[in-house]
Amino acid sequence: MGFTLNSVVPWGRSFEEYVAMFDMTDEDLALRILGCGDGPSSFNSGMNKRGYTAISIDPIYQFGVEQIGKRIEETYGDIMEQLNNNREDYIWDTIKSVEELGKVRMSAMREFLADYEKGKQQWRYLADSLPSLQFADGQFDLALCSHFLFLYTKQLSFEFHHMAIAEMCRVAKEVRIFPLLDMEGLPSPYVAKILKELQRSGYTVEVQKVPYEFQRGGNQMIKIRASNIENTDMENRDVLLSC
Ligand SMILES: C[S@@+](CC[C@H](N)C(=O)[O-])C[C@H]1O[C@@H](n2cnc3c(N)ncnc32)[C@H](O)[C@@H]1O
Structure with missing residues (x-):
């Protein structure tokens, strides 16, 4: 069965949240960036407004602006209700209340x-989906994934995560993924296993506080880089990825 918009609950974070989640410096922002699963976040728009370049992929980009806008309106109330019921799972210091959160998210999605x-x-x-992307090897300097991998630990298998991360490593020199928790706020059991696999395949992996x-x-995010990437030709990179 194909991807349907009804299976998505669109919820998008802001450019400023992306910068903080991935601890991005001005130098990072100037890189060729790929955002995986950016959905209705304002990251790409924020990059573009500031004169930087990012490409975002998400399966929802196969739909038009009206369809996505309608789905945001349809699901907003349910998300707010869920957040209200689970208020204690979040830290309300920067954003002070569920109402303020709703405004911040709606502003990013608008x-x-x-x-x-x-x-x-x-x-x-671009409409595209992990674990298989349309880009060339090493086309990006940095690939980001916010609130998709690890968050859906219950819904997506370890194999999916492994393939998706290997694919992000194929198209970008560095990969950053945030957060490392699942939907229930528990550390994803996939993280340690993935880190081990990646290290075994020759990657340098770092868990970094943000x-x-x-x-x-x-x-926390994970940062993944091919060890001595400058000296690694594409033939060798394929070997590294075939773990
Ligand atoms: C919780 S949202 C996060 C949106 C955005 N990254 C943010 O942090 O605000 C998860 C996103 O993952 C997208 N998604 C679902 N399946 C995907 C796949 N196979 N590959 C890439 N993105 C996917 C959804 O369409 C949705 O936009």
């Missing part, structure tokens, strides 16, 4: 919707 059609024409929003914590305990 910015996304306003940018979406122009961004599609400029090939900044200046962002909203889901309680969700303040």
Whole structure:
């Protein structure tokens, strides 16, 4: 069965949240960046406004602006109710209340919707899905994944995660994934296993604390780099990835 919009609960974070979640410096922002599963976040729009370049992929980009906008309206109330019921799972210091959170998220999603059609024409929003991407080896300097991998530990297998991360490593020199928690706020059991597999395949892997914590305990990302990437030709990289 194909991907349907009804299976998605669109919820998008802001450019500023991405910068904090991935601890990005000005030098990082100037890199060729791929956002995997960016959905209705305003990351891509924020990058573009500031003169930087990012390509975002997500299966929802096969749909038009009206369809995505309608789905956001349809699901907003349910998400707010769930957040209200689970308030204690989050830290309310930067964002002070569920109401304020709703405003922040809606503002990010409105910015996304306003940018979406122009961004599609400029090939900044591409319909594509992990674990198999349309890009060439090493096409990006940095690939990011916010609130998709590890978050859906219950729904997506270890094999899916392993293949998806190997694919991100194929298309980018460095990969960052945030958070390392599942939907229940528990550390994903996949993280340790993935780190071990990647290290065995010759990657340098680092768990790094970041200046962002909203889901309680969700303040770490993983950073993955091919060891001595400059000296690694593509033939050797394929061997590294075939773990
Ligand atoms: C919780 S949202 C996160 C959106 C955004 N990254 C953020 O942090 O605000 C998860 C996103 O993953 C996308 N997604 C679902 N399956 C995917 C796949 N196979 N590959 C890439 N993205 C996928 C969904 O469409 C959705 O937009």
